[in-house]
Amino acid sequence: MRFLTQVFTVTALTLRTLPQRAGSSVVAVIGVTGVVIVFVAVLSIAEGFRAALTGAGSPDTAIVMRGGSDSELSSGITLATTRIVKDAPGVQRGDGGAVASAELFVVVDVPKRSTGSPANVPLRGVEPAAFTVRDEIRIVEGRAFRPGTNEIIVGRSAANQFAGIDLGSTQRWGESAWEVVGIFEADGTIAESEIWCDARVLQPAYRRGDTFQSVYAKLDSAGDFDSFKDALTTDPRLDVMVEREDVYYLGQSEAITGIITGIGTVIALLMGIGAVFGGINTMYTAVAARTREIATLRALGFGGLPVVISVMVESVALCVAGGVIGGFLAYVGFNGYQTATINWQTFSQVAFAFAVTPALLVQGIVWAVVMGFLGGLFPAVRAARLPVATALREL
Numbered sequence: 001m002r003f004l005t006q007v008f009t010v011t012a013l014t015l016r017t018l019p020q021r022a023g024s025s026v027v028a029v030i031g032v033t034g035v036v037i038v039f040v041a042v043l044s045i046a047e048g049f050r051a052a053l054t055g056a057g058s059p060d061t062a063i064v065m066r067g068g069s070d071s072e073l074s075s076g077i078t079l080a081t082t083r084i085v086k087d088a089p090g091v092q093r094g095d096g097g098a099v100a101s102a103e104l105f106v107v108v109d110v111p112k113r114s115t116g117s118p119a120n121v122p123l124r125g126v127e128p129a130a131f132t133v134r135d136e137i138r139i140v141e142g143r144a145f146r147p148g149t150n151e152i153i154v155g156r157s158a159a160n161q162f163a164g165i166d167l168g169s170t171q172r173w174g175e176s177a178w179e180v181v182g183i184f185e186a187d188g189t190i191a192e193s194e195i196w197c198d199a200r201v202l203q204p205a206y207r208r209g210d211t212f213q214s215v216y217a218k219l220d221s222a223g224d225f226d227s228f229k230d231a232l233t234t235d236p237r238l239d240v241m242v243e244r245e246d247v248y249y250l251g252q253s254e255a256i257t258g259i260i261t262g263i264g265t266v267i268a269l270l271m272g273i274g275a276v277f278g279g280i281n282t283m284y285t286a287v288a289a290r291t292r293e294i295a296t297l298r299a300l301g302f303g304g305l306p307v308v309i310s311v312m313v314e315s316v317a318l319c320v321a322g323g324v325i326g327g328f329l330a331y332v333g334f335n336g337y338q339t340a341t342i343n344w345q346t347f348s349q350v351a352f353a354f355a356v357t358p359a360l361l362v363q364g365i366v367w368a369v370v371m372g373f374l375g376g377l378f379p380a381v382r383a384a385r386l387p388v389a390t391a392l393r394e395l
Helices: 002-016 020-054 080-085 156-161 199-205 220-233 244-288 291-299 304-334 358-384 387-392
Strands: 060-065 098-110 117-127 138-142 151-155 169-171 176-185 195-197 216-218 240-244 338-343 348-353
Touching: 002 304, 002 348, 020 244, 020 304, 020 348, 020 358, 060 220, 060 244, 080 098, 080 216, 098 199, 117 176, 117 199, 117 348, 151 156, 156 176, 156 338, 156 348, 176 199, 195 199, 220 240, 240 244, 244 304, 244 338, 244 358, 304 358
Parallel strands: 117 195, 151 176
Antiparallel strands: 060 216, 060 240, 098 117, 098 216, 138 176, 151 195, 169 176, 338 348
8 A cells, every 4th residue: 555655646746747847748749649640640541441442342242253363354254154153053133133243344544633644443344233232332423324325423432533534524435435424422432433334335345245354243141152152163164263242352452451551550660769769858857857856755765666657657648648639630630531542453543531440549549658658668767766865966
């Protein structure tokens, strides 16, 4: 009890005297705030990119591509193959037949609104069942394209990020002119980065004959995936790979999120080292300003460990304050910020929003605590080892 009383008394005294060291304390808080802002902001890019891709996937939807393909762009399957896929066991059936869409994926040049530089935007040819397979798709402006026509609909994120694809505009890609007749939303997922049209119209525009690149099939349930996959991969007529849609998009996100997370961690580490040295300097200054006070407490019988704890509490408290402020500013400044980056799997642009998640904010505060601990450790030890007689004579 005596030890706890000493810890409480010394810590309370330390915190009450913080206004006397306001200048150096504010500098330490600002340093940590900057580190946390950068840390959270950079990692929110990876979180937003991951959310855009993984949010599009559903465990009861399967994607079928040519065997050995790592993305739709490198795949190619025949019309006969798509028919076999649609007849496979486990595929959901509706009034119009199998709930499956054979699709074509090409990349078109569209200028960015911000810079005017060309960007690779996905142009996806779909079949009517695509709107049932991806039930998150909603037309929010205009209307859906009419099958058999050179009409296109544009994802909301793509329309915001790229120029020349506004409602009513016309673009020429391949051997055809295309008119934008609708804008759709898809809960912020990767589909919103795409432009959709009728696959049968896209084929001749890019001289693809009757070939496709993938089939998206809605299954009766997620549990039917294994039987569906086995039926196709063991069919001697086929050379295909079958994946759950959510697993496929998770794999698509791993490369870019890994790069961004790695870069963000390195930047935060380097800035954090600077912040730790700043914290050490601040706490040494605080210890120097309290030399007589600490020596008096020691002379009155207070132990060295309560002094260490009090200095550590001050350091961590300052850094936590910086972490909270930094997390708040990062959330206000970056959460929901719209941008686009390239998906290296398909070499096409993905429009997405930064996502400052609660988990990221917690990571930012944890990083602030680590900086506070490291920044206060050596000054705290020095304060505890301060010779009492010498300290009482110091000015």
